[in-house]
Amino acid sequence: MKDPWIGRATALLIGGLSGAYLPEPARVWFFGVFVLLGVRLVLWRPRDFFGRVFRPEILLLGASLLLGFGYGALADRSLPAPLTIDHAEIVGLLKDWNIAEDKAVGIVRVEDVRADTVVQKNTGDGMKNPADASANLRQELYGQTYRLTVYTGKSGQIPGEWGRVLPGDHVSFQAHLERPKSLGTPGAFDLRLYDGVRGLSGSLSAQGDVVLLSAGEPSLTWRIRQQVRSRLQAWDSEETGVLEGIFFGDSSRIPDAIQERYKVTGVLHVFAASGSNVAFVLGLSWLLLSFLPKQIRISITILVLLLYASLCGGNAPIIRATVLGIVVLMGRLGRGQVATLRWLFLAAVGLFIQNPLIIQDLGFQLSFAAAWGIVVLTPRILKGELFERIPNLFRFAVAGTIAAQVATLPLLISAFHRLSLIGLFANVFILFILGTVLEVGLIGVILSFSGGLSAPLFQVSLWLLAGTNAILQMLAGLPYADVWVLNPGPLFWIIWYGGIGTVLWGKERVLFIVKGKLLHLDRGLRKIAAKMMKRCPLGIRQTVQRLFLKISGSPLLRKKLLVRGVGLLLSILLLWGPWNSQQDLEVDMIDVGQGDSILIRTPENHAILLDTGPRSEKFDAGERIVLPYLLERGTGHLDALLVTHEHQDHIGGARAILANIPTNWVGVPAVGERLENKEWKEGLPTELVNQTEGLRILQVGDRIDLDSGAWLDVLGPHQILEGTHSDPNNNSLVLKLNYLGQSVLLTGDMEQEEMEEIAATGVDLENNFFKEPHHGSQFSLVRPWLDAIHPQAVGISVGKNTFGHPSPEVLQYWEERHIPVYRTDEHGTLRLLLGKQGAEIIPGR
DSSP states (O other): OOOHHHHHHHHHHHHHHHHHHSOHHHHHHHHHHHHHHHHIIIIIOHHHHHOSSOOTHHHHHHHHHHHHHHHHHTGGGGSOOOEEEEEEEEEEEEEEEEEOSSEEEEEEEEEEEEOSEEEOTTTOOBOSOHHHHHHHHHHHHTTOEEEEEEEOOTTSSOOGGGGTOOTTOEEEEEEEEEEOOOOOSTTSOOHHHHHHHTTOOEEEEEEEEEEEEEOOOOOHHHHHHHHHHHHGGGSOHHHHHHHHHHHHOOOTTSOHHHHHHHHHTTOGGGGGTSHHHHHHHHHHHHHHTTTSOHHHHHHHHHHHHHHHHHHTTOOHHHHHHHHHHHHHHHHTTSSHHHHHHHHHHHHHHHHHHHOGGGGGOHHHHHHHHHHHHHHHHHHHHHTSGGGGGSOHHHHHHHHHHHHHHHHHHHHHHHHHOEEETTHHHIIIIIHHHHHHHHHHHHHHHHTTTOHHHHHHHHHHHHHHHHHHHHHHHHHHTSTTSEEEOOOOHHHHHHHHHHHHHHHHHOHHHHHHHHHHHHHHHHHHHHHHHHHHHTTSOHHHHHHHHHHHHHHHTOHHHHHHHHHHHHHHHHHHHHHHSTTTOOOSEEEEEOOOSSSOOEEEEOTTSOEEEEOOOOBOSSOBHIIIIIHHHHHHTTOOOEEEEEOOOSOHHHHTTHHHHHHHSOEEEEEEEOOGGGGGSHHHHHHSOHHHHTOSSSEEEEOTTOEEEOSTTOEEEEEEOSSOOOSSSOTTGGGOOEEEEEETTEEEEEOTTOOHHHHHHHHHTTOOOOOSEEEOGGGGOGGGOOHHHHHTOOOSEEEEOOOSOSSOOSOHHHHHHHHHTTOOEEEHHHHOSEEEEEETTEEEEEEOO
16 A cells, blocks of 8 residues: 655655765756756646646655755754864753763763863864954853763872762863864764764863862652662673663673674674664563553553653664654554554654754664664565464564664665674574563663662573673674675665565566566667668668567567676676776875875775774774775775884784785885884784795885886885884885876885985985875974975875874975875875876865
C-alpha cells in the first residue's frame, strides 16, 4: 500500500542530504535544474504534468525536495565561527558534571564572558581592540553551551573547589575557550559538526580554581546516576566502568583496550546509549507489561523510554533513538508496516526540521537506516527457509540484527573504513547477553536507594559482563576479525541499495520497468538513427538495414547484445570512471596535528608515504588519521614508506600503517648506528629493523623512480652529524620530487647544520613548492640558504604545540618575500597537484 506521506518525507530528506553534501557549485546547478523542471511541468507541457487525472502529488514531492535542499544547504551557517580565547573569565550555569579518575567533565551554559585576547582561528590574528572584543563576545556567547574539562593536578586530584560543585550551580572561572574549525581532511572526524548536532558550541579547559556564585539543585536523574556510581564502588573500577557505559552511555571510565575489543567485534554501539539500548529497554518494558491492554501497554512503555532517556542525560543520541523507538510503538497503533514506516519518516523529518545539521550526523543516519531495515527487511528475512528452524525466542532478534546490518553496511564502511567480519555473530549472540546485563542492571538502578536490594542485581550483571568480555576477547583475537577497507565509492552504494530495492519490489517488476525504459530509449535511438541514415551512402544504409533485420528477428541475439552492452558499460564505469581517473601527480600534506605525513600519488596510481604522524599513549595519528585518509583516497597499497627520522611526530604511526596497508619496502636515512637507538626500534616493527630486503638505507645521490617520468632524489643527510642542536633533526631524510620540470622540496625536520651541509654539496635546491623544515622552527630559519630558493608557495605541517611553531620570524620572512604560506592547522590537509598545466594547491579548509 502506498502512503503519500512517506513519499513526501522521503523527498524532503533526499533534498536535505543533497543540500548538505553537494559542493557549492553543484548546489547551484541542482537548484537551477529543479527550477527549470518546475517551469516545464507547469507552463510548457501541462498535460505531461496533470494528464487526464489531476495529480498535485508531483508538485508536493517537488516542493518537498526543494524545501529540504534549501534547508540542508543552509544548515552549516548555523555553526559558530572558529574562535580561540585564552584566559577567558566565564560566568555560567553548570548543567552536568561527572568526576573521573584523571579529569572532570561537564556542560556549561555561558551567561557572561570577559577576555583580553581573542583569536579567530581561521585567520590567526588577535583582535586589536580588547574592549570591543569583550563587549561583542558577551552578546555572541551568551546562552551558548560548551563542554567543560577540568584536569587533575599534580596530586592526582581535581583541584580546589571543582571537586565540590554540582549541576545547577552558577560558577565563575577562567578557561581556555575554543570553537572548532571546519573539517579540513576528508574522512576525518568532524568535531564542529559533532558539537553542533549535540547543541554544543565548543569546549572549555579550566585554568585555575572555580568560584561558586550560587548553589543550585541537581536533577533527580543526575542524583540517581551518582547513587548508582557510589553503589558500584564496591567492585573493580574497570568492570563497573563498562557497566556504566552500558547503563548510561558514559564511556569515560572504560579502558581503551576494552573499547578496542568491542570495536573490533562490532558491538561498540552498546556504549552510545542509543538504538540497541533503547530496544532492550523497550523489550523489557513490553515483556513486563504483557498483561495490560495494548494501548495502555504502549503508553507506559513510551513513558519508560522517556525516563530512560532522561536518566542517560538527555544527550542527542539517546533522544534520537528514543524518538525512533516511540514512533515504532505508535506505529503499532496503526495498521502494520505502513503506519510504522509513516511515523518513522515523519519522526526523521521532525528531527531534521528541529536541527538541520542532524541530516549529516552519522549517528542519525545509522539509527534511521537500522530502524528502516528492521521494519522493512525483517519480514522478508523471516520468510527464508533457514529461519523456520530457529527457535521463536531467537528468530526475530536474529532477523532484525541481520536487517539492521544490511541496511547500514555502506554507511559503516564509508564512515569507519573498517568491517567486522564477526560483527554479525557478535551482534546476534553477544547482544542477548548484553541486553540481559542492561535489563537486570536497570532493575538494580531502580532499586539503588537500597544497597541490599541493588547489590545482587549489580553482581549478576557483572558476572554476565565478565563472561561477555571473555568471549569478545576470544573473538577479537581471531584472524581477520576486523579488517580495514577502501572507500567503496558511489557505485557500491548504487549496487547495494539497488539490490535491496530489487528484492523489495520484486525482480519481475524491476525487469518490467527496465524493459519499458529500454524500449522507450530504443524508440528514441531508432528515430535518431533513421535521421542519420538518410545522410549516409546507399551501400552503408543497406548494410545497416540488414544488420537491424538480423537483430530484430533473433530475440536470443538481442539478449546477448544487451548483456554484453551492460557488461561493457559497467566495465567502463569501474575502470575508467571519474573516481578512478587521475591525470596529475598529487602531493598531499596530511593534517596530522603537530607532526608530518605526506602522501605522494602518481598518475598511474602508485603511492609513497613520507612519515606517518605522531603517536602518544592516548593517540595514534597513523591509526586515527593517516590510515583512514589513505583508505578514503582509495590507497590500499604503498610502493614505499619513507621515514625522515626517529622523532615520534614523524615515525609514530608507522606500526599502524605497516600492520594494515601492504607496503613493498621501507626507506630510512643512512645514519649508521643511530638506527639501533631506542626511538627507531620502538617506531618500526622489530622484524623489519632486522630485514635486509624490506628495509632500504637511502643515501645521498640515490634516485627513486616512480612512474610517468617522476622521481625522487635523495639530498640528505650528506653525512652523519653529531653535537648539533638536535642530532635526530639534523640527520633527517631530505628529498626532492621532480615531475614535468616542476619540483617539491621535502625537508623533514632539518635545521641549520644539515641545511648548510646540503648547500655545500652544490646540489640544485630550486623548487616550486617548499615544505618548511621542522614545522616552522626558528632553528631552520637560515636566511642565506632560503634566499637562494624561489618557491611559488610554502607549506607548514603544524598543530597545537608548546614550542612556538611556527615561529613568528619564519612567517614574517616569507611574508616579506610575498610568498604565500599554507598551514595544516589553518588550511587543513593540503593537496598539491602537479601536471602539464602547472601546479595547483587545494586546501582542505
